[in-house]
Amino acid sequence: MATIVGAATALSASKSFDSRKLHLPSRGSLSVSERKGSFLVVRSDGSVVHKAHRAQKLITNAVATKADSSAASTAPKPGHELLLFEALREGLEEEMDRDPTVCVMGEDVGHYGGSYKVTKGLATKYGDLRVLDTPIAENSFTGMGIGAAMTGLRPIVEGMNMGFLLLAFNQISNNCGMLHYTSGGQFKIPIVIRGPGGVGRQLGAEHSQRLESYFQSIPGIQMVACSTPYNAKGLMKAAIRSENPVILFEHVLLYNLKERIPDEEYVCSLEEAEMVRPGEHVTILTYSRMRYHVMQAAKTLVNKGYDPEVIDIRSLKPFDLHTIGNSVKKTHRVLIVEECMRTGGIGASLTAAITENFNDYLDAPIICLSSQDVPTPYAGTLEEWTVVQPAQIVTAVEQLCQ
Amino acid sequence: QGIVLDFPGGKVAFTPEMRFISESPVERVHCYRVLNDNGQVIMSSKFKQVSEEIAVKMYSDMVTLQTMDSVFYEAQRQGRISFYATTIGEEAINIASAAALTIDDLVFPQYREPGVLLWRGFSLQEFANQCFGNKDDYGKGRQMPIHYGSNKHNYFTVAATIATQVPHAVGAAYSLKMDRKKACVITYFGDGGTSEGDFHAALNFAAVMEVPVIFFCRNNGWAISTPTSDQFRSDGVVVKGPAYGVRSIRVDGNDTLAIYTAVHAAREMAINENRPILIEALTYRVGHHSTSDDSTKYRPVDEIEWWRSARDPVARFRKWIESNGWWCSENESELRTSVRKQMLHAIQVAEKADKPPIGELFTDVYNVPPSNLCEQEKFLRETMKRHPQDYMPDVPV
Numbered sequence: 001m002a003t004i005v006g007a008a009t010a011l012s013a014s015k016s017f018d019s020r021k022l023h024l025p026s027r028g029s030l031s032v033s034e035r036k037g038s039f040l041v042v043r044s045d046g047s048v049v050h051k052a053h054r055a056q057k058l059i060t061n062a063v064a065t066k067a068d069s070s071a072a073s074t075a076p077k078p079g080h081e082l083l084l085f086e087a088l089r090e091g092l093e094e095e096m097d098r099d100p101t102v103c104v105m106g107e108d109v110g111h112y113g114g115s116y117k118v119t120k121g122l123a124t125k126y127g128d129l130r131v132l133d134t135p136i137a138e139n140s141f142t143g144m145g146i147g148a149a150m151t152g153l154r155p156i157v158e159g160m161n162m163g164f165l166l167l168a169f170n171q172i173s174n175n176c177g178m179l180h181y182t183s184g185g186q187f188k189i190p191i192v193i194r195g196p197g198g199v200g201r202q203l204g205a206e207h208s209q210r211l212e213s214y215f216q217s218i219p220g221i222q223m224v225a226c227s228t229p230y231n232a233k234g235l236m237k238a239a240i241r242s243e244n245p246v247i248l249f250e251h252v253l254l255y256n257l258k259e260r261i262p263d264e265e266y267v268c269s270l271e272e273a274e275m276v277r278p279g280e281h282v283t284i285l286t287y288s289r290m291r292y293h294v295m296q297a298a299k300t301l302v303n304k305g306y307d308p309e310v311i312d313i314r315s316l317k318p319f320d321l322h323t324i325g326n327s328v329k330k331t332h333r334v335l336i337v338e339e340c341m342r343t344g345g346i347g348a349s350l351t352a353a354i355t356e357n358f359n360d361y362l363d364a365p366i367i368c369l370s371s372q373d374v375p376t377p378y379a380g381t382l383e384e385w386t387v388v389q390p391a392q393i394v395t396a397v398e399q400l401c402q
Numbered sequence: 403q404g405i406v407l408d409f410p411g412g413k414v415a416f417t418p419e420m421r422f423i424s425e426s427p428v429e430r431v432h433c434y435r436v437l438n439d440n441g442q443v444i445m446s447s448k449f450k451q452v453s454e455e456i457a458v459k460m461y462s463d464m465v466t467l468q469t470m471d472s473v474f475y476e477a478q479r480q481g482r483i484s485f486y487a488t489t490i491g492e493e494a495i496n497i498a499s500a501a502a503l504t505i506d507d508l509v510f511p512q513y514r515e516p517g518v519l520l521w522r523g524f525s526l527q528e529f530a531n532q533c534f535g536n537k538d539d540y541g542k543g544r545q546m547p548i549h550y551g552s553n554k555h556n557y558f559t560v561a562a563t564i565a566t567q568v569p570h571a572v573g574a575a576y577s578l579k580m581d582r583k584k585a586c587v588i589t590y591f592g593d594g595g596t597s598e599g600d601f602h603a604a605l606n607f608a609a610v611m612e613v614p615v616i617f618f619c620r621n622n623g624w625a626i627s628t629p630t631s632d633q634f635r636s637d638g639v640v641v642k643g644p645a646y647g648v649r650s651i652r653v654d655g656n657d658t659l660a661i662y663t664a665v666h667a668a669r670e671m672a673i674n675e676n677r678p679i680l681i682e683a684l685t686y687r688v689g690h691h692s693t694s695d696d697s698t699k700y701r702p703v704d705e706i707e708w709w710r711s712a713r714d715p716v717a718r719f720r721k722w723i724e725s726n727g728w729w730c731s732e733n734e735s736e737l738r739t740s741v742r743k744q745m746l747h748a749i750q751v752a753e754k755a756d757k758p759p760i761g762e763l764f765t766d767v768y769n770v771p772p773s774n775l776c777e778q779e780k781f782l783r784e785t786m787k788r789h790p791q792d793y794m795p796d797v798p799v
Contacts, residue, residue, distance in 0.1 A: 103580070129580060135610060140569040140603030147573030150558060151508065153580065155573070174563045175570070183551045183559035184542035185766040220767050243769040271772070318772050 079262045085255040087229035088118045091236035092156065094265065096126055099154065102240055105132040105141055106158030106195075115160050116196055116255050142168035142193065146175050149191040154240060162197025162249065163209035176245045177220030192239045194248035198289055198339055199376050199387050201253065208376035208383075212249055212316050213345045223317040224270055225249040225288045229259040231314060234268025242270060249316070251289045273320035279309035282397055283327040285350060286337040287313045290388060294337050297393035306397060316346055324350075325358055332363040333400045337388055342370040367396050430637045433652045433684055436659040439713070441721025443659075450502075450663040454728045459521075460501050460658060461723050464493040464716045465734075466741050467517045470526060471689070473745040474533060474547075478693045482753060483533045485547045489514050491688030494658040494715035495620055497521055502665035503588060508578070509557045510571040510589040512564070513548055514620060518590075522555040526744050530752035537798075542766070543758040565591050565598035568617070572604045572678075575613035579676060586614040586672040588665075594625025596639050602646070608678035609647040616668045617648070617680045620655065622687035627700040643680035655685030656715035659722070686713065759798040760786070 082090065096102045104119055110133040113120030123131040134141040138159060145155040159165040165172070172193065180188050199208045212223055222244050226232035232250070239246035276291065277298060286294045291312045298308050309327055313320065328334055334354060338347040347368040354366060369388045377383055405416045436449040443449070452460070471488040478486040489496055496517025503509075509518050516529065528540070532550050535543035540552055541559065551559025558574075561567065571589035578585055595601055596619060608615050619639045623630055636642060643650030649671065653660045661683060668679040686709040690697040697706065711717075723729040764771050764779045771779070786793050 129576075129611075132576070132611070135603065135606055137599065137603030137606070140572075140600050140607065143566055143569030143600060143604070144573035144576065144607060147510070147567075147570030148577045149573075150570065151574040151577040153573075153577045170563065171566060171569070175561055175566050179559060179561065180768075181766045182541060182545045182549070182561070183553070184540045184544065186540060186551060186553040187559060188769070222768070318774055321773070 079260045081258055081260045082229055083255065084226075084229045084232050084250075084257045084259075085116055085118050087233040087259075087261060088226075088236050088250070089120060089122070091233035092119070092240075093122060093125075095237055095240045096122065096130070099240075101152060102154045102156070103130045103132065103148070104156045104158065105134050105145055105148075107134055107136060107160050109133060109158050114158065116250075116252075119158070138164050138167035139169075139171050142171040143175065145191050145193075146171060146179070146189055149189045149245075150179065150187045154190050154192075156192040156194060156240065159193065159195030161207050161209075161252075162195045162211045163206055165193065165195060165211060166209070166214070168193075169214070172215065172221070172245075172247075173218045177218040180244075181220060188243055189245050190243050191245045192236075192242075192248060193245070194236075194239075194250060196250045196252040196255070198249075198251040198253065199371070199383065202378055202380055202383060203252070203376075204378050205375035210340045210345075210371075212247075213340045215247060216317050216346060216349060220245065221317065222246045222270055222315075223249065224315055225251075225313075227251070227254060227274075227288050227291045227312055227314070229257060230261045231268050231274060231312075233261060234266055235270065235314070237267045238270045241267065246270065249288065253289055254292075268314075271315050271318060271320055273323040274312040274314050275309075275323070276312050277308065277310040279307040279331070281307045281331060282309065282333040282335060282400055283324070283331045284308050284310045284335045284337060284393070284397070285313050285324060286310070287316065287346070288339065290337045290339050293388060293390050294393055297390035297397070300390065300394050301397055304394075304398075306401065308397060313350070319350060319353055321353060321357060324354065328354060328358045329361050332361055334362065334366045335393070335396050335400055336366065336368040336370075337393055338368070338370050339387060340370055341373045342368075343373050345370050364400055367400055369393065369396055425635070427637055427641075431640050431652050433654050434660050434664060435654040435657050436663065437657050437718060437722055439718065441718045441725065443722070448663075449659045450666050452501075452659070452662065454726070456501060457723050457726070458728055460497050460662075461716075461719055461729060462737060463497045463517065463521050464658075464719065465737055466526075467493050467496060467520055468716055469738060469741040470516075470520075470529060470745055473742065473749065474529075475689075475693065477533075477749055478547075482749065483547050485693055486533070487513060487548050487692040488689035489517060491686050491709060491713075491715070492620055492622060492655065493517060494661055494719065495618075495655050495683050495685060498658045498661035499588065499590075499618060499665045502662050503669060504585065505556060506583070506585040507556065507669065508571075508574050508585070508587045509555075510567040510574065510587065511550075511557065511560055512567060512591045512595060512620075513560050513562070514592070515590045516548065516550060519550055519552065519555055519557050522557065524550070524552060524555060524557075526741075526748040527751060528552075530745075530748040531755070534749075534752040534755070535757065536752055536755040537758045538752075538755055539758070542762045544762075565595040565600040565604075567591070568595070568598075568604040569600050569607070571615050571617075572608045572611070572613060575608065575615035575678075576611060579611075579613050584673055586616060586669050588616040588618055590618045590620060592625060593619065593621040593623065593630050593633055593639060594628065595619075596642065597633055602642075605643065605646040605648055605678065605680065612676045613678060614672035614676055615678045616665065616672055617643075617678060618665075619680070619682045620685060621682055622655070622685045624687050624691070624697070624701070626691040626695060627697070629701075638682055638684070640680065640682040648678050648680045650680040650682065652682045652684065655683030656713055656718065658715060658719040685715075756798050757796060 109119040110123040110128050110131050145157040148155045224235050226235045239248050284294050301308050336347040340346050347370050351366045351368050371386050406413045436447045474486045477483050500518040500521035531538040533547035549560040568589050571587045575587040640650045640652040653664045688710045764775045
């Protein structure tokens with residue numbers, strides 16, 4: 001179990017790691033069903049549990065599509081390169097191989113392979129019952145997933161766009177989050193609800209929703225947001241293995257990010273934040289696509305002499321207040337950068353949580369940069385300004401560090 | 403004439419005549435019935451034979467359900483429980499449908515089907531525990547009365563939301579199909595529930611996915627105060643099945659043998675042919691919607707009384723088992739007295755039992771309580787310790 005002393009209680013117990021059983025495979029192979037018992041539980045910052053810290057694999061690139069061109073001439077690296085949507089699929093496929101109760105349902109997920117190709121090829125491999133095309137009724141196929149989960153399956157429900165899951169709100173709030181509790185623990189709902197959301201490229205208001213703010217109050221569910229191919233695969237696998245209902249937020253613009261990920265099996269922790277860039281001057285908390293705007297701003301900030309600490313919070317419900325708290329205690333200044341609307345967003349809750357718990361450590365009020373409280377416009381110029389841009393992040397840090 | 407063309411969806415024959423399909427049929431869909439109002443088998447009726455043992459158990463359970471309802475209703479009126487909803491008038495639906503299934507068939511109820519749980523062996527004490535929300539309630543005191551749930555009886559916890567269980571049932575049937583189990587799912591809902599979007603999508607899905615689920619509609623004429631004439635304009639619910647490609651039947655909901663036969667047949671078809679079946683049982687909700695309702699405000703008292711006495715499904719079935727020599731009036735009074743006594747005892751025991759401890763407020767939200775809930779529990783306990791006079795003494799810590 002990936003724990004550090006005093007960490008937020010992990011909600012789902014993962015199998016313990018035994019390094020003696022781990023055999024590093026040859027470069028080309030992907031470890032899938034063979035190594036059921038032994039796998040790495042890798043902590044969010046890349047280090048391995050129970051051992052002394054290995055060399056840390058930190059994301060220093062602002063955008064992961066930049067290949068490591070300078071190091072191309074050195075010895076071939078372990079691991080394999082893929083795009084984020086492929087990483088999601090790989091995680092999904094590994095779990096479907098490992099556990100026959102894992103199944104997928106959603107619109108066009110079957111032979112079509114999903115609107116963003118996350119389920120491509122799976123229907124051919126597992127059959128069209130296990131990768132099920134549903135008619136267009138989000139509340140009802142989410143309900144179906146809940147019924148299947150209560151009867152022993154582990155369904156993954158795909159919303160073609162997160163915004164469509166607004167139709168499933170009744171099932172998610174009143175049943176998914178509730179039935180384990182109201183049944184006195186008799187029925188569990190190990191369901192994963194996932195899909196792309198966030199502001200894309202001129203998709204219009206209805207296809208640019210950020211649902212994490214609406215769902216965050218629902219008791220009984222967990223929410224995570226992936227941002228790199230590495231954590232996308234790790235969080236997908238963790239979500240599937242979790243006994244609780246998990247909502248996995250993906251972002252429309254991040255599906256084509258490329259990264260080299262390990263060949264050996266790994267699972268990320270659902271409740272942990274990811275340290276993207278350690279620093280001393282200011283804590284910048286972000287998630288999903290805004291991570292990349294933050295890292296871009298970080299480059300500018302470093303040039304200007306600042307040393308920002310960037311944390312991708314990843315776990316939107318519950319917050320990893322341990323990692324966040326340690327950072328606040330170190331830097332004393334907090335900037336939150338999110339894509340949610342200002343009112344009632346994740347940033348609003350995070351601001352409250354930090355103020356309540358770490359007020360004594362703050363040297364300045366928390367600054368939260370969010371999207372405005374407007375539906376996302378179609379026009380490209382307007383859309384660009386409804387999302388937090390790196391320049392605004394730089395200004396905010398300068399303001400904070402005055 | 404006779405020209406046929408391929409469109410997406412298959413071949414269609416053409417007609418030069420512009421004819422609209424009427425919105426209402428010339429004749430309503432016929433209703434399957436076995437026993438007449440006097441409990442005699444109708445001459446030409448075909449039905450599934452029941453043994454004396456099954457018939458007597460069915461009848462006893464119907465009486466138990468009736469008695470349980472009246473005792474709990476009285477208890478609510480006396481302020482001993484906060485809420486109750488009776489099943490009066492729908493005892494045949496509850497018991498006969500349950501009797502035609504096996505314990506391996508999964509049940510997704512709405513909230514007017516406690517009889518199914520009763521048939522499966524849920525005890526009067528277990529019912530009382532849930533209604534009183536005490537520490538022995540399987541739901542750990544988290545749901546309102548009558549929101550029963552028991553995984554060992556394959557009866558999925560009642561949720562107050564209308565028709566949300568219908569897609570759940572389809573998902574469960576999908577699960578059974580994947581496991582190739584020789585079992586089906588049954589889900590119940592009222593006439594009002596068929597207006598919800600979940601009902602339509604669930605029927606549609608079940609047909610497309612070819613899963614073994616029985617959709618059982620208790621068309622009792624009322625959704626609280628809304629009569630079916632304000633609920634839909636179709637010929638009831640049975641005609642909606644074919645619209646989704648689901649085989650359907652309309653039965654007399656106050657006829658024990660008709661329901662038993664229909665559900666038995668539906669189960670065979672569902673399992674052997676991997677198909678959904680829709681059963682519309684016509685009946686009447688004799689009781690109020692719940693203890694929060696007074697139905698005399700929106701319907702005539704003599705209508706209610708007529709259905710309560712002249713059309714009582716329990717009395718009707720009794721006439722049949724008596725005619726077979728399987729029951730007599732001594733059995734009757736003995737049973738009713740005994741059940742009533744057991745009920746009163748169960749209520750006493752349930753009332754005296756402790757309520758669930760404070761810790762149960764925070765468990766089962768997740769599989770393991772996360773740190774924020776642990777904090778919240780700690781805070782609550784501290785508050786209770788600091789202000790003991792503000793908290794009820796009978797809540798165990």
